[in-house]
Amino acid sequence: MLQTPLRTLSRHLPSTDVEGVARQLAAVMREISTSPDQQPQEAHALARASVLNLVVYTQDLDAAQRGAETIGALAGLHPSRSLVVVAEPAAPQPDLEATVTVRCQLHPSGGELLCQEEALLTARGAVAQHLGSVAVPLLIPDLPVYLWWVGPPPPQEEELLWVCHRLIVDSALFPDPLAQLGELHRLTAVLASRQRAIAFSDFTWARLTPWRELIAQFFDGPETLPYLATLRQVRIECAVDPGGTALTAQPLLLASWLAARLGWRPRGIEALADAREHLLTFDCGERQAEVRVAPRMRIGETGASGEVRAVELVAGEGDREGRFTVARTPDGEHATTRARLAGAWEVTRTVPMERASLVDLLRGELAILRHDRVFEQSLAVTARLLP
Amino acid sequence: MTQARTTPSVEEQAINPLREGLRLERTAPPCAMVIFGGGGDLAKRKLMPALYQLALNRLLPAEFTVLGFARSPLSDEEFRRTMRAAVGEFSRTQPLREPVWDSFSQGLFYLSGNLDDPQAYQRIAARLDELDRTRGTCGNRLFYLATPPSAFPVIVQRLGEAGLTQGPQPQSWVRIVIEKPFGRDLKTAIELNHTVRSVFQERQVYRIDHYLGKETVQNLLAFRFSNGLWEPVWNRQYIDHVQITVAESVGIENRASYYEEAGALRDMVQSHMFQLLALVAMEPPVSFEADTVRDEKVKVLRAIRPIPEDRFHDFTVRGQYGAGWIGGREAPAYRDEPGVARDSPRETYAALKLFIDNWRWADTPFYLRHGKRLPKRVTEVAIQFKRAPHLLFAESGGEQLEPNLLLVRIQPDEGISLRFAAKVPGPTMHLRSVHMDFLYGSAFLVDAPDAYERLLLDCMLGDATLFTRNDEAEQAWAYVTRLLEGWERATPDFPNYEAGAWGPEEADRFLERDGRRWRVP
Numbered sequence: 043m044l045q046t047p048l049r050t051l052s053r054h055l056p057s058t059d060v061e062g063v064a065r066q067l068a069a070v071m072r073e074i075s076t077s078p079d080q081q082p083q084e085a086h087a088l089a090r091a092s093v094l095n096l097v098v099y100t101q102d103l104d105a106a107q108r109g110a111e112t113i114g115a116l117a118g119l120h121p122s123r124s125l126v127v128v129a130e131p132a133a134p135q136p137d138l139e140a141t142v143t144v145r146c147q148l149h150p151s152g153g154e155l156l157c158q159e160e161a162l163l164t165a166r167g168a169v170a171q172h173l174g175s176v177a178v179p180l181l182i183p184d185l186p187v188y189l190w191w192v193g194p195p196p197p198q199e200e201e202l203l204w205v206c207h208r209l210i211v212d213s214a215l216f217p218d219p220l221a222q223l224g225e226l227h228r229l230t231a232v233l234a235s236r237q238r239a240i241a242f243s244d245f246t247w248a249r250l251t252p253w254r255e256l257i258a259q260f261f262d263g264p265e266t267l268p269y270l271a272t273l274r275q276v277r278i279e280c281a282v283d284p285g286g287t288a289l290t291a292q293p294l295l296l297a298s299w300l301a302a303r304l305g306w307r308p309r310g311i312e313a314l315a316d317a318r319e320h321l322l323t324f325d326c327g328e329r330q331a332e333v334r335v336a337p338r339m340r341i342g343e344t345g346a347s348g349e350v351r352a353v354e355l356v357a358g359e360g361d362r363e364g365r366f367t368v369a370r371t372p373d374g375e376h377a378t379t380r381a382r383l384a385g386a387w388e389v390t391r392t393v394p395m396e397r398a399s400l401v402d403l404l405r406g407e408l409a410i411l412r413h414d415r416v417f418e419q420s421l422a423v424t425a426r427l428l429p
Numbered sequence: 430m431t432q433a434r435t436t437p438s439v440e441e442q443a444i445n446p447l448r449e450g451l452r453l454e455r456t457a458p459p460c461a462m463v464i465f466g467g468g469g470d471l472a473k474r475k476l477m478p479a480l481y482q483l484a485l486n487r488l489l490p491a492e493f494t495v496l497g498f499a500r501s502p503l504s505d506e507e508f509r510r511t512m513r514a515a516v517g518e519f520s521r522t523q524p525l526r527e528p529v530w531d532s533f534s535q536g537l538f539y540l541s542g543n544l545d546d547p548q549a550y551q552r553i554a555a556r557l558d559e560l561d562r563t564r565g566t567c568g569n570r571l572f573y574l575a576t577p578p579s580a581f582p583v584i585v586q587r588l589g590e591a592g593l594t595q596g597p598q599p600q601s602w603v604r605i606v607i608e609k610p611f612g613r614d615l616k617t618a619i620e621l622n623h624t625v626r627s628v629f630q631e632r633q634v635y636r637i638d639h640y641l642g643k644e645t646v647q648n649l650l651a652f653r654f655s656n657g658l659w660e661p662v663w664n665r666q667y668i669d670h671v672q673i674t675v676a677e678s679v680g681i682e683n684r685a686s687y688y689e690e691a692g693a694l695r696d697m698v699q700s701h702m703f704q705l706l707a708l709v710a711m712e713p714p715v716s717f718e719a720d721t722v723r724d725e726k727v728k729v730l731r732a733i734r735p736i737p738e739d740r741f742h743d744f745t746v747r748g749q750y751g752a753g754w755i756g757g758r759e760a761p762a763y764r765d766e767p768g769v770a771r772d773s774p775r776e777t778y779a780a781l782k783l784f785i786d787n788w789r790w791a792d793t794p795f796y797l798r799h800g801k802r803l804p805k806r807v808t809e810v811a812i813q814f815k816r817a818p819h820l821l822f823a824e825s826g827g828e829q830l831e832p833n834l835l836l837v838r839i840q841p842d843e844g845i846s847l848r849f850a851a852k853v854p855g856p857t858m859h860l861r862s863v864h865m866d867f868l869y870g871s872a873f874l875v876d877a878p879d880a881y882e883r884l885l886l887d888c889m890l891g892d893a894t895l896f897t898r899n900d901e902a903e904q905a906w907a908y909v910t911r912l913l914e915g916w917e918r919a920t921p922d923f924p925n926y927e928a929g930a931w932g933p934e935e936a937d938r939f940l941e942r943d944g945r946r947w948r949v950p
């Protein structure tokens with residue numbers, strides 16, 4: 043489905059201002075839509091079918107390149123205008139450099155030209171501190187603005203937070219996930235208190251979606267649902283490189299999600315044995331529940347370090363015990379699930395569970411705009427894990 | 430739109446707290462699906478591929494179980510092998526994923542027997558109880574009638590006699606899906622409803638019309654009722670007329686025995702086209718729930734003005750194709766298709782003019798047409814607006830301008846297109862009609878699910894919004910039956926259109942008399 047663009051046109055503006063960028067975008071759009079091989083058979087209005095604005099923020103040129111490629115792969119899927127901002131706040135002179143690109147492709151059914159407009163902006167010096175003023179004139183009005191923030195969570199005073207409707211981060215890139223997920227939680231609170239209703243999302247949270255779905259699915263039936271009330275032990279296995287820790291953003295968020303949904307209150311977090319295993323403990327009414335995060339050496343396996351590999355939930359005891367497991371298969375493309383109710387039945391199955399590529403993840407995030415309250419509530423639990 | 434539809438049915442009770450906020454809000458609860466006619470064409474082409482696709486998309490629970498029932502003596506293993514071959518051939522995602530199929534097929538079972546044998550239903554009941562114990566299907570049952578329609582009444586009766594209409598546990602549900610055709614005229618439809626209702630409650634009954642499962646048909650509702658722009662002009666003041674076209678380029682494809690009995694009116698108009706008509710013309714429902722939506726739809730069907738006995742000619746055209754050419758291929762006449770009578774009076778084309786007698790639509794004609802062997806396959810609803818009341822630009826091309834047209838294309842290339850006038854750039858006031866197209870595929874490029882996937886899932890979730898209610902079926906039949914009876918009183922002069930033409934010439938004159946023209950889609 044991701045075809046290569048039919049036509050791409052680019053212009054480089056070594057040193058410019060916002061108006062210059064806007065003028066170039068319009069000029070390139072005009073040029074590309076009237077080039078000679080685009081013969082309008084019928085007078086079809088060139089509808090710019092844009093559905094959103096996307097702003098990517100990074101301080102790293104490589105990341106900007108990757109971001110631009112990811113967006114490029116979405117050409118035709120999400121007609122949009124995007125600004126990829128490389129911030130160089132430490133540069134001595136304020137300056138704005140831009141490359142403007144328009145990629146168009148013919149809609150599969152012919153006739154219509156779908157275009158994606160992109161400006162790669164390098165903002166130097168003081169310009170990097172006032173990105174709101176750069177972005178606003180370049181955004182298509184009335185369409186939602188997604189801010190994809192590459193790196194640790196943005197500071198509370200970042201101007202771009204004032205223009206966006208949805209903030210997308212990737213907590214897998216947080217060097218200290220426990221602390222920085224807490225920071226992200228505080229940012230949600232600050233923005234809410236300033237009446238900024240920004241929706242938050244996280245690629246790493248999105249990577250957990252199939253895990254959450256498969257875990258939730260165990261308890262959809264009336265026979266299994268009661269086991270949630272006696273859930274007492276969870277074990278999350280996480281892929282690590284030799285010497286790494288298993289306490290990455292993925293297991294933290296997964297455990298926090300379970301706790302948030304089941305009303306467990308965090309008690310604390312404890313490093314076990316050689317400090318590579320961790321025990322998260324929770325109060326749930328009279329009972330206690332624990333989540334053990336354990337490493338699994340990543341030797342000759344596919345997939346990234348820090349990724350959840352298997353989850354086991356144990357509820358009840360003796361002839362009322364229920365064991366529910368989800369595990370990624372070694373081929374990396376499937377998951378097997380097993381539900382075993384002592385004294386009753388056991389069912390296993392295999393379902394597809396591909397790793398989502400960055401393109402898939404971005405596409406997924408861009409498809410929604412509403413707040414993910416469950417994510418925000420899970421973040422709040424993570425924030426309370428740290429004493 | 431899907432978010433608005435998650436209202437849990439009365440039958441759903443305890444809520445799984447882990448479900449909240451998941452993007453897959455709609456996955457099915459554990460249940461066993463009994464397919465009567467489990468080895469038939471529908472099961473192979475549509476049901477099993479749809480179920481496999483639901484499994485691939487993780488929309489089915491691990492406990493999900495199928496029990497196929499038909500005459501042929503097959504073991505569970507043989508049934509699985511047959512179904513594997515069918516899914517391998519008909520699934521919309523290829524190739525088949527072995528590990529997923531292997532695990533999914535562990536939940537497929539088969540029982541052989543005769544549909545009218547009461548003993549067989551005892552065996553079904555015993556097998557279902559066993560599956561509850563071994564696979565956790567929780568007493569939830571979905572009976573799917575995929576047999577020849579003549580068997581529907583007996584299956585329903587036998588299910589009742591065997592006590593299979595209630596689940597074994599207080600919280601378990603039992604539902605029945607009835608394939609189309611639902612009756613062959615008003616009388617048989619009423620009889621079938623009567624039989625069904627003597628055994629099941631209406632809320633357990635899901636009459637399938639797969640058109641309603643199509644994504645774009647549902648989009649019609651979203652388009653009408655979630656945009657403030659259209660509703661104010663969606664009435665007789667602004668709309669000149671509406672054309673609904675369901676054109677097929679294929680002929681009857683080895684289904685002669687069925688088609689000789691049915692014909693265009695029964696096959697397409699009574700079911701699918703009246704459903705489209707109802708969605709286009711209905712009043713906004715108070716909520717998006719099964720009964721509120723269907724209440725409004727049935728009001729439309731009830732408001733269709735009956736055709737006076739002696740004026741069938743003014744309101745209907747029927748046709749049958751003769752030999753001709755389609756897409757560079759020669760096509761035989763209907764009467765030369767294998768299995769068709771040489772003097773068959775069966776219509777393969779039908780056009781109707783309808784009026785909906787209510788405040789919104791009084792005197793606004795709705796033209797419906799459907800035919801086989803038309804030049805191309807297309808389903809669309811065209812809303813033709815009235816001309817602007819006063820033409821300012823008459824000398825500058827204004828008088829040839831077409832009035833505004835809103836086109837809702839259902840297939841292929843689902844989308845919406847609006848025709849309006851615009852100024853040709855330059856110093857003079859030259860006008861031209863332009864189209865503004867919105868293609869669903871370009872704004873949201875996700876694979877649309879097949880209609881059966883959507884409908885099976887809805888049924889497992891207890892959402893009957895996209896299924897036909899008893900009164901809808903009867904209203905539609907009431908109208909169509911009168912027409913059929915009128916037609917039967919005269920012998921038609923068939924064939925009257927060539928394969929590859931847009932229907933009989935009479936159909937063109939039919940609109941010309943009203944000063945209108947059929948669109949060429």
Ligand SMILES: NC(=O)c1ccc[n+]([C@@H]2O[C@H](COP(=O)([O-])OP(=O)(O)OC[C@H]3O[C@@H](n4cnc5c(N)ncnc54)[C@H](OP(=O)(O)O)[C@@H]3O)[C@@H](O)[C@H]2O)c1
Pocket residue numbers: 465466467468469470471472474498499500501542543544545574575576577578580608609610
């Ligand atoms: N096929 C389609 O694409 C399609 C589309 C729309 C609607 N439908 C509707 O779906 C229904 C099924 O159509 P179909 O094309 O699948 O028909 P089919 O291929 O003829 O299949 C009929 C099935 O019913 C079984 N059966 C018939 N009489 C039986 C009896 N007395 N006892 C037990 N089993 C019996 C047959 O079993 P054995 O083969 O073992 O004898 C077979 O599995 C019909 O109502 C049709 O109108 C079909």
